[in-house]
Amino acid sequence: MIPARICPCGPVFIRGLPFALRVCLAIVLSCRAAYAGDVLHLYNWNNYISPETIARFEERCTCRVMQDYYSDNEEMLAKLAAGATGYDIIVPTGNALETLIRQKALRSLDKPALTNLKNINPAYLDTAFDRGNQFSVPFAYTLTLIGYNVEKMRELGLPTDTWAVIFEPEYLAKVKGRVTVLDSQRELMAAALKYLGYSANDTGEAHWKRARDLIIRAKPYWAAFNASSYIKELTVGNIWLVHGYSNDIFQANLDAQQAGRGFNIAASIPKEGAVLSLDSMVLHRSGPRPDLAHRFINFMLDGRNSSELTNLIGSGNPNLDAMRYIKPEIAQNPAVFPDPQHLVRLEMLRDLDRNQRRVLSRMWIEIKLR
Amino acid sequence: MSNQTAKLPPSARLTKWLVCGPPLVFLLLLFVAPSAIMVVASLRFPGEFGGLAPVAAAPGVLQGLTLETYRFFFGDFLYAEIFVKSFLVALAATLICLVMAYPLALLIARSPKKSRDLMILLVILPFASNFLIRVYAWMILLGPQGALSQLVNSALGAFGIGPVHLLFSPFAVLVAMVYVHLPFMVLPLYTNLEKHDPSLLDAAQDLGANRWQRFWHVTFPLSLPGIYAGATLVFIPVLGMFAIPDILGGTGDMLIGNLIKDQFLGTRDWPFGATLSILLTGAVLLCVLVAARLGGAGMRHA
Numbered sequence: 001m002i003p004a005r006i007c008p009c010g011p012v013f014i015r016g017l018p019f020a021l022r023v024c025l026a027i028v029l030s031c032r033a034a035y036a037g038d039v040l041h042l043y044n045w046n047n048y049i050s051p052e053t054i055a056r057f058e059e060r061c062t063c064r065v066m067q068d069y070y071s072d073n074e075e076m077l078a079k080l081a082a083g084a085t086g087y088d089i090i091v092p093t094g095n096a097l098e099t100l101i102r103q104k105a106l107r108s109l110d111k112p113a114l115t116n117l118k119n120i121n122p123a124y125l126d127t128a129f130d131r132g133n134q135f136s137v138p139f140a141y142t143l144t145l146i147g148y149n150v151e152k153m154r155e156l157g158l159p160t161d162t163w164a165v166i167f168e169p170e171y172l173a174k175v176k177g178r179v180t181v182l183d184s185q186r187e188l189m190a191a192a193l194k195y196l197g198y199s200a201n202d203t204g205e206a207h208w209k210r211a212r213d214l215i216i217r218a219k220p221y222w223a224a225f226n227a228s229s230y231i232k233e234l235t236v237g238n239i240w241l242v243h244g245y246s247n248d249i250f251q252a253n254l255d256a257q258q259a260g261r262g263f264n265i266a267a268s269i270p271k272e273g274a275v276l277s278l279d280s281m282v283l284h285r286s287g288p289r290p291d292l293a294h295r296f297i298n299f300m301l302d303g304r305n306s307s308e309l310t311n312l313i314g315s316g317n318p319n320l321d322a323m324r325y326i327k328p329e330i331a332q333n334p335a336v337f338p339d340p341q342h343l344v345r346l347e348m349l350r351d352l353d354r355n356q357r358r359v360l361s362r363m364w365i366e367i368k369l370r
Numbered sequence: 371m372s373n374q375t376a377k378l379p380p381s382a383r384l385t386k387w388l389v390c391g392p393p394l395v396f397l398l399l400l401f402v403a404p405s406a407i408m409v410v411a412s413l414r415f416p417g418e419f420g421g422l423a424p425v426a427a428a429p430g431v432l433q434g435l436t437l438e439t440y441r442f443f444f445g446d447f448l449y450a451e452i453f454v455k456s457f458l459v460a461l462a463a464t465l466i467c468l469v470m471a472y473p474l475a476l477l478i479a480r481s482p483k484k485s486r487d488l489m490i491l492l493v494i495l496p497f498a499s500n501f502l503i504r505v506y507a508w509m510i511l512l513g514p515q516g517a518l519s520q521l522v523n524s525a526l527g528a529f530g531i532g533p534v535h536l537l538f539s540p541f542a543v544l545v546a547m548v549y550v551h552l553p554f555m556v557l558p559l560y561t562n563l564e565k566h567d568p569s570l571l572d573a574a575q576d577l578g579a580n581r582w583q584r585f586w587h588v589t590f591p592l593s594l595p596g597i598y599a600g601a602t603l604v605f606i607p608v609l610g611m612f613a614i615p616d617i618l619g620g621t622g623d624m625l626i627g628n629l630i631k632d633q634f635l636g637t638r639d640w641p642f643g644a645t646l647s648i649l650l651t652g653a654v655l656l657c658v659l660v661a662a663r664l665g666g667a668g669m670r671h672a
Contacts, residue, residue, distance in 0.1 A: 074420075074635045081421050099419045177535045183616075185636055219621045224538035229509065229617070238514050238537075354416045354639070358442075361637040365448055368624035369455075 038063035040292045043087040045279070046071050048140070048315075050308035057299050063292060080105065080284075088287030089296060091139050093277045095351040098129040100282065106135045107283035113294040116301030116321075124278060124318035127348065136280035137297050140309055141316035143267075143346065144187050144275040145335060147249035149240040150264040152178075158241075163195035163270045166243055167214050172221035180233065181243040183225035185364045186349055187275060188215060191243055194272045200347040203356050212363045216370050225368075231255070234265055245277075246335055250314030267335035273345030278318070310336075405651060412439055412644035420638030439645040449629075449646075453653070456625040459540075460608040463547040467555040467604045468597065470548070475559035475596075476589075479566070486564075493556050501550065505617050508546050512537040512618070535620075542618040547608050554607070555600040562596025563589070598661045606654050626650055 038061070042049075046069045054065050068087070070076040073096035080090075080100075092100060100106050111117065117137065124138040148160050156174045158165050165171045166181065181188055190200035192211035202208075223239065224230075233239035234252040242249070246267055253265040281300065283293050299305055303321030310317045310326050316336055317323070323331055330336055338346065352360065378386070413435045415423035427433045443449050478489045496504060511518060514535065523533040536542060566589065574584045612627030626646065633643030 072635075074638065077420060077638075078635065081419075103419055222621050223535060224620050226538075236513075236515070354418060357637045358416075358639055358642070361632065361639060361642075362446070362448070364632070365452065365624065365629065368622060369448065369451060370622075 038289075038292070040065045040289060040296055041068070041086055041088045041287065042066065042296075043068045043070065043076065043090045043284075045069065045091060047313060048091065048279075048309065050312045053300075053305050053308045056305065057296060060299070061292065061295055065296075085284075085286035086288065087284045088289050088293040090282050090284050091279050092282060093279050094127060094129045094348045097136055097280055097282060098351050100284075101130060101135055105285055107285050107287070107290055108134050109137065109283065109297075110290075110294055114298050114301065116298050119301050119303060119306075119319050119321040121318050121320050123343070127278065128350065129348070130280070136282045137301065138318040139279045139281045139300065140306075141276055141278045141318060143246040143269060143316060143335065143338070144182070144191070144243070144277070145246060145249075145267050145269050147234060147242045147244045147252065147265060147267045149234065149237065150266050152240040152263070160266075160268050161271050163191055163272050165241065167192065167195055167218045169217065169221065172218060175241050176221045177223050178238070178240040179222045179242065180224050180226040180230045180239050181222055182245075183227040185360055186352075188225075188243065189360065189363075190275045190347070190349060194270070194274065194347075197272070200273070200275055201350045203352065205359065208360070208363060212367060215367050219367065219370070235259065235261070237261060237263065247313050247315050250330075250336070254314075267333075269335055269338055269342045269346075271345075273342075273347065276316075276346040276348050278348060405648070408644045408648050408651075412641055412648055413437065414641050416639045416641050420640065422640050436641075439642045442642060443645055443649065452624065452626055452629055453649075456609055456627075457653075459544065459547070459625060460605050463544060463551065463608045464555075464601050464605045466544070466548045467552050468601065471552060471555035471559055471600065472593075472597075475556050475563050478556075478560050479563035490557075490560065493553050493560075496553065502613065502617075504550065505546050505614055508542065508549070508618060509537060512542050512545070538618065538620040540620065540623055542620075543615050543623050546614045546618050547611065550614070551604040551608060554603040558599040558603065559593065559596045562593050562599075566592055594664075598664055602658060602661045605657060609654060610650065 040061075040063055042065055044067055049067075054067075057063075058065055070079070073093050076090065076092065077096055077099060090100075114137065120138055124141070125133055130136045146160060146163070146166065152175075153160055158171050158174060166179065172179065181191075189208065189211050192214045193200055193202050193207060196207070196210055196214065198204075198207050198211075226233075230239060230242050230244055231248045231252045232255075234242060234249070235255040237256075249265060249267040256263060256265050281297050283290055287293055301319065303319055303323075304325050306317060306319040307322040307325035309315055310322065310330060314330055314333075314336055317326065334342065411422060414425065415432050415434070415436060415438075417423050418432075423432045425433060425435065474493075478486055478493075481489060510516060513519065514533075514537065516536075519536050522536065526532070526534065570588055570592075571584050574588050579587065609625075610627045610630075611625065612631045615623040615625050615628055630643050630646045630650070633639045633646065
């Protein structure tokens with residue numbers, strides 16, 4: 001089956017059109033058909049590749065890139081589980097990558113075709129999700145950290161380098177109702193576990209319970225669990241402190257500057273450590289064009305092409321060759337490119353098994369209801 | 371019933387099947403079949419990566435049928451608490467809708483025929499824009515910089531009470547629930563009230579009933595079927611709603627809809643999600659049954 005985006009105009013729609021229009025449409029469609037042999041199907045995150053990069057690749061390979069989008073890994077996995085096929089390339093995060101590998105849904109990579117693989121920082125290769133990078137090539141990463149309104153936090157004298165500011169009532173009392181945390185069981189538990197000095201991947205029930213109690217104690221001071229509109233709330237100044245993703249906080253600051261809000265929004269990696277989500281390009285087994293997919297991956301491993309995403313959305317970049325093309329204000333931002341001392345405290349989340357998921361889900365309800 | 375059917379001539383029996391057939395097929399395909407699938411799903415084990423574990427597989431793999439999700443539900447007060455909470459929210463939204471919709475429906479029904487259509491059009495007009503966009507609009511209306519928040523907080527400030535946050539609160543959830551579902555209450559009420567015979571009110575007046583008595587003893591009892599229909603149309607969607615608490619809710623606004631959505635996406639526990647859905651469907655059916663009984667009784671009473 002071909003993904004639905006290829007032909008957005010269904011037959012019902014076509015039948016409803018006047019004849020002349022239908023002829024035009026037929027001509028357009030037949031022009032598209034000329035490309036039929038050379039189409040790359042990319043299933044990617046929303047807004048996760050620069051349009052210039054796509055245009056350049058289409059020009060270089062005289063092919064078309066068709067994109068479908070998802071907004072979280074679960075959505076992508078659910079769509080694939082429901083039988084979606086025809087995607088050459090997918091860009092899952094580590095734990096979803098692990099799931100896809102164990103489901104045997106991926107094609108192994110033809111390494112000799114990927115001459116630019118040497119550009120990738122070895123720190124991001126050979127992860128626990130895919131030992132030896134048999135299936136995956138790092139694309140970009142996001143950090144889950146503290147984002148804040150610089151002026152407000154300075155005014156209130158609050159620290160911004162520790163999770164304590166998100167979890168400790170003594171600090172929270174000053175920003176009551178002005179804080180949001182992510183509406184994500186794993187991310188919020190990871191932050192609490194990190195603050196308590198455990199690993200983000202700790203699954204001991206006693207440790208989980210301590211983290212739960214920490215969250216319940218801090219909850220009355222938070223405005224909401226929010227994973228989408230906190231960007232806007234930060235930008236307009238309703239919310240001053242968030243637990244959020246580095247790309248989103250970067251975006252919030254861009255928007256605030258563009259709107260001339262008169263304040264700055266910044267991100268910082270807490271000293272206790274944080275979660276790093278590494279998104280990798282993989283080849284789905286159902287993709288009809290592995291040859292094009294390899295060309296695309298090699299193209300994206302080129303420093304200039306890779307840098308464009310970082311310049312666009314402020315994502316972390318595992319490509320060493322990309323550094324010289326990245327705007328200096330991003331390249332020097334320690335919350336996008338952490339220094340070695342912070343880097344060692346970053347952790348990637350592993351997938352949980354079904355029993356652990358059930359235990360965590362029950363705790364999550366307790367957190368929401370108490 | 372069966373005796374009556376037997377006595378009917380063949381052509382009448384055919385007509386009966388032709389009339390009952392399509393709705394029956396509709397119910398079978400779109401209600402009975404999905405519910406049966408959910409019941410089966412609720413009895414299985416969760417798959418390792420989400421989805422369902424196989425019913426039969428190679429030895430050593432988790433498989434078969436189980437009642438464990440029902441044990442979870444009934445062995446833990448927490449889930450009942452969410453159900454009760456959701457029912458209370460749905461009940462509150464229904465009552466507020468009723469109180470707001472009744473005068474409006476009455477006003478429209480008693481207006482001249484010409485302006486009636488325009489007024490009904492205005493009631494339906496919000497449906498022209500997308501549901502989510504209308505909910506997002508409430509984020510702006512209720513935000514701390516919105517006029518409403520500032521008005522409320524300056525009034526509270528005059529009494530020395532600290533500022534309250536309207537957005538991200540149970541209040542915001544209830545407001546949006548009422549706002550979104552209000553037309554569903556107005557329309558059935560209007561359809562009912564429009565049919566009332568005005569001469570009944572004249573008769574009541576002749577018999578010495580004042581305005582209030584005319585309403586309470588004539589109009590209100592006659593409108594009960596409309597109330598039950600409207601209440602059902604509001605109560606049930608509110609009960610399953612997850613988008614509004616997600617968007618406008620604060621840190622404690624989790625309803626059954628959110629819980630079920632979480633089971634299918636975040637937790638990837640399809641069997642438990644299916645169990646919750648089935649129990650919710652059962653509870654809703656019970657409500658409809660009660661409403662139908664009450665509605666029927668109201669009809670006979672009238």
